[in-house]
Amino acid sequence: MTTSNLLIRITLMMGLTLSLSACWDNRPINDRMLVLSMGFDPAHKAHQYQVTFQAPTPSATASSDAGGGSSGSSGMEVFDVKGTGPDLAATFSQAQAQVSKDLFLGQLILLAISTKLPPGELASIMNSLTRIGTLDKTPFVIATNQSATQVLEHTSPQARFPCFYFLTLFSCPTCQTDSLGVRLWQFLSREATPGVDAFLPVVSTAPQGFTTDTVALYRKYRYVTTLSPKETQIFGILEGISHKANFYFPRWQADIRAVSGGSHLSTAVIHGKVHATINLRLTATLASIGSVTEDAQELSMVAQAASKRITDDARRLIKKTQALDVDPLGIGRMLSWQHPRSYAQYLPWHQEYPKVDVTVHCTVTINKMGDIK
Amino acid sequence: MGWFDIFRRRSDRKDPPSSTQTVLDHKAPTSRNEAIDHAVETVNSATTAQETLKIILDLHLNVLRDLISETQTFQKRLEAFTQDLETRLSLNTFSGQVDAAYDRLKNTIGQSPDIILRRFYIGRKQQIPALLVCEDGLSDNQMIDQDTIYLLQRFENVQSLKENPAIAHQIVHDSVVSIGHATVETQWSKLLIDVMGGNTLVFIDGCLEVLVLDTVKYPARAIEQPTTERAVKGPQESFNEVILTQMNLIRRRIKGPALSFEPLVMGELSNTSIIVAHVQGVANPAIVLAVKERLASLTLANVEYGNELSSVLSDNPSSLFPQVRFSERADIIARDLALGKVAILVDNTPYAMTVPSTFMDFYQTTDDYTGSFWEGSLQRLIRFIGLFIGLLMPPLYVALISVDPELLPTRLVITIEASRLGIPFPPIFEVIIMWTIIEILREAAIRLPKGLSTTLGTVGAIVVGTAVVKAAIVSDLMIVIITLTALGLFTSPVYSMATPWRVLFWFVIIASYFFGTYGIILAVVGIIAHLASLENFNVPYFSPFGPLNLRDLKDSMVRFPYSAFKKRPAYLATVNPVQRTEPQRTPMPHPPMVSMQRERLDDDV
Amino acid sequence: MSTTMKNHVPRLTGLQFATMITSGYVALGLFYFPREAITAAHRSAPWSILLDGLVTFALMHLLFRMNRLAPHLPLSSLSPLLFGRPIAFVLSLYAMVYHLLLAIAVVVLFSFVLGNIFLPDTPIWAIDAAMVATALYMAWHGTVGLGRTIxxxxxxVALLSMLTFLATVSLIRYPILLLPSSHVAVWPVLIGAERQYATFLGFELMVTLYPEIAPDQRPRAEHYTYLGLALVLTMFLIMYEIIISSFGPALTAQLRWPIVSMMRILSVSGFFIDKFGLLVVVLWTILITSFLSVRLWCLGQDATALLPGKHPTSFRLVLLVGAFIVVVSGIALPNAKIVDLLMERYLIPFGLAYLITVPSLVLLAATLRRSTVKRIQTESSSSP
Known part of the structure; x- marks a missing residue:
């Protein structure tokens, strides 16, 4: 090795050592503020909104060493920084100004949206979020009729951070009555696709945590309505995402639970009118019955009654959505897929949707009856 | 180099008076008397000078005494040389005169105390002078005393020797000495090396040929258990330093005539024996030839370690990756030979080398083949997982913690964040600190005596395991990672294969520091590109993966059952690829049973 | 390595050839896939993709026929004999510039993908340079080393990606979208096919690579190449199906890099790395560096054919210069939109033009100048 060669190598090594101090994307996680949740609320000024960035406090992360169990009463587990402005970037800079570390969105789990947020603002938020490179489109989106910040700040004894509560809740689709979890990409996909409208699970705070049993319907980022829990159950069945729906029939003092099954939507255009047919093939578990030991006839009567109940409720729900002119079931989308040319004649779909003739066929089969004969 | 040149060199070293040298240079080949006259003259003048100086100054007496004895020795040597020169017209050939040979030897190699010169007479009644030369300690005393001198001294038929001096050596060889291996030599240059190797020379007066008796027997290490390549099952023999033992161990495993050992001598000083071994009819002759040519092209003064030859045996000697496999296990070398490789044995190096070796060879051990293929495959997989973990865990740690935390599950990120609370260093420094500690511990544990290294291990474990974490220098997760790394990198069964990974580790770490997982991938691609570009004896180094070869893949990441190895590895391009033919399985007929057996087997109740 | 270059014995195996060819064309269109086809042809996009595959098959067939004229000669040596020096020079130059452009396009494309989603604070030049340096090192050791590395x-990586795609099958929500539209509009399908053709651009490197195949491996090389095309086409169709049935056509058309978005929503719970899809996207670095390294290799090979003296030094010099140009141009292009435009306006038309014109011209010239071709062929058989 010549001297010049040696010198070059030494310089290289020194340069390398110097550059090891910190550079580019190399920022250890302790120097990043892991934003786990974001909340979006309307601001007092028009065309502005407030964004809450929520991250765990260092002490809360340290207590995680102890394991999953957390009392929930230890006070500050998460802290929020807030920013208000007409766009996401502005709120982001405001928030960044309040923290010592880099706001990092790569671990975002939850987006809470207030239903009071105007559609223009929500659209702008979604557009900005999609463009953030480090943010993938997997966070869960929830809506709330309360303020989003309030929901985020509410603690539950079941999980250390609010976002973990929802992560656990939505990660197991079969654990809920209806698997209402909506990921960002699913929301965006519905918003982008013509002929279908988006829905979001509605979360409200409860003394022991949160209640999630209703959905909010959106039409092009505009909040339309929130379905009642009963309606949500039917909606879940119609969407094929129901897992633990239950119905009570006083006539037989019968209770069926775990009503779930596939939902098949098809469309047709007959004499210039759009017809939609929803076929529901459901199975259910008999939870209890007045006669203690059921017979076959009783059972089939309960099943028929259940089918009728669901069909009626479904019709009612669809009528309601038609009245509100919001198509969360995607009848228009199905029409566009099955009959693209016909669909093109019915644009804009929102004028056509209320006129659609929807038929619901439902068969409920009780296939599990427990250990009592 | 001719004998004359050697002689000249020797005279240079002995520092005789310059006049002598000139005498020798100009006159020695021409006239004997003149040379002797000159020598005598020199001695006389030196003696005079000594006496003069003794009077003047006492201080240099010893020096002068040395000088004089040197000169006297030199004179005698010169006389012996000239005698050889006179009779055979060559300085390098024995003249047939025992006295001259004695003088010559006594005044050259005989000066050193380990050379024994023994003059004696052959025959009891009639006597012929003879001279026996051997190296003390390298030759077997019993063979010299009882099987040579004793028999020669009691030889009855000396008359026949006297009558036929030209074939005296033949008579002695045929009917006197009882030593198994005896040859004949006339050249001094070879005789001297023979003696140094432990042979015994017998000079018979009047006979121009010198008997070289193979009495080689020197203290050697026993055949011990392999220490660097241990195996649970399988043979437990490793090579020792003696090349003959190495050959024996291989020969015992391949007894056929096809196993060929071709001797070579390398090293101008050391005259080290080297054996190029291969199996004829299996190994590719082109590779064998290339090995021999490459070895022959190398000139070395001294061959101390076999590794000195590995530079000519590898096409890319500057590569980090070893391309010559060293093994102390006789069974591995024999197996490699049978597969069609070439083995190189070097005297005094207890590790044999095999070429051409591929990357995969460094991950194959005896245990892979002594157990079932399930066992073998599992071990192989574990070894590669170890390599994977060892090379990539710390870089992945750096990458995932510092550059791409979005790849980790949120809960894990929070756990790690918690474990790193209060640690002032970035992850890369944690890795650097821990890895340096591990390397120091490792080096110290190797160099220390065995008893101490256990203590060191304990101390290290305590220091590394608890103190460092308590001092909040590194996180406890780092301890887990670095321990796995240290273990993982040493799962390579061949020690020399661990070194490249220990170096490349840093390369990957730095890449991951700058670019995260992207950097790791680039670095790994770079490493694979290097591996795939290596070739040795036209055999691709990264063989079953580099040029994808389905036949050889059967013995790579997993080991297939033996029945799958119908052919030898494709990359070796062997002359005869078939190494196994499986019999057709026919169902075994039920053996006729005697009634007793039938009763015992009657278990259908 | 030095021996392979000095003696120049073609030693590439069929599989190596096919892998190099395949790696030479998948990378460029991968990230946009299937946006262009869907934007133009909507749910008829599978027909566009299939059409692209068929066109590629036909062109490959044509190129192989051209290669078989003088299997031992690269185009750069064959064309002077057929067309005379000036035209051959122009052809060579065209090919070289084209290789360079493809290399630049892929570098810019991938560095923007990485810079956007993965390394937001790392300067683009660093991402570019690291990638090009790796590709350069891959090509550095010559044909055989590159073949083996790839x-x-x-x-x-291809196998892993395939398995990952199969894992994404669970994301399919609307099976009805799996079927292509029954209403096929020809013009949109054609437009879609043209715009999506970036996916298949780049296989013209077989012109340069063919003489490097060991003679006995040539038929196998051709078979494997077709097999590779079939696999690629199948994988692209599967990818299309998964993307369209989870995102729907409307969202797919809006996404910049649909396939990356697709991979990013794929997560594996209960593993150290839960965004497994994103990891696979990063692993695609290997596809990109392979693409890049074969491009650089081609450039080096074509350029050394023009330069006097054919030895490793000039080859490596050209590699270095090529790599430098790629990095510098990569930095000069400001954003992904520009690359989009460049690709649509220039790369695809110019590439298609080359792919169609060159083999047709050569084959035409060969039929006209039978005697020359015969002479070359006899020369090749006498001195293989």
């Missing part, structure tokens, strides 16, 4: 790294 074989060793490309096939596992």
């Amino acid at each position: 074989q060793a790294v490309y096939i596992p």
